[in-house]
């Protein structure tokens with residue numbers, strides 16, 4: 001039976017690339033497996049697929065009766081809505097353990113590294129399956145994206161070693177130059193509606209019963225957001241009301257300054273102070289050294305809600 005590999009909702013590069021690279025591996029191992037996506041491709045991901053000449057996975061959001069592999073999450077909130085009607089064959093992830101459970105044994109590759117594709121590269125090595133150049137290229141870019149070119153506190157020496165190995169296989173001499181080009185594409189906001197930007201890399205979390213939405217935009221230099229910050233803030237307010245959320249947050253991450261500006265709208269005015277020890281002015285505060293939502297935002301937020 002054909003299986004599918006599906007990344008999280010609002011897919012980022014790791015989710016799309018992970019679906020492609022894990023499906024290729026599984027197919028090489030004799031299991032016919034198809035990569036799919038739960039949402040639109042970002043400009044960054046499109047750039048990577050164009051660079052290495054790979055087609056985008058097909059859009060698929062219902063999986064009742066199907067077998068699936070899950071990549072880059074283990075939270076139900078980020079899974080297909082009909083997850084309970086699927087058979088989960090495996091999970092490959094690098095986030096905190098979520099709340100997905102299964103009724104049958106499954107394969108789990110969950111490790112605290114910077115990117116799901118780092119783990120997938122190790123799976124290729126474990127199974128001794130050769131990685132084609134174009135597959136190596138997209139894996140390398142996914143790791144450079146998730147680790148913010150190794151600057152994120154989530155980055156480990158394993159991620160760096162894997163990128164260096166993949167660069168050789170992909171035939172890319174200067175992978176950092178390619179990564180800067182990739183982040184320039186990611187930084188481009190011209191003409192994109194504010195709502196689309198807030199939701200581009202967006203996740204909902206259940207924090208002790210409260211719904212919290214957190215988006216993140218990364219730029220080489222976050223002055224690109226200056227002209228549209230008011231519009232972004234207005235959309236945070238709209239989305240908070242529409243989604244019955246307790247809190248909406250957007251991180252404007254500056255890769256070169258190595259920090260993030262926090263935009264926050266919350267029912268609890270003391271939340272930012274309790275979580276990050278900052279006092280927002282008109283809903284905005286600078287978070288020095290904060291690059292990673294998963295490692296530097298979610299844990300203190302969950303503590304503040306506990």
Ligand code: MN
Pocket residue numbers: 008012014015072
């Ligand atoms: Mn992801």
Ligand code: MN
Pocket residue numbers: 014015072094114115116146
């Ligand atoms: Mn990831």
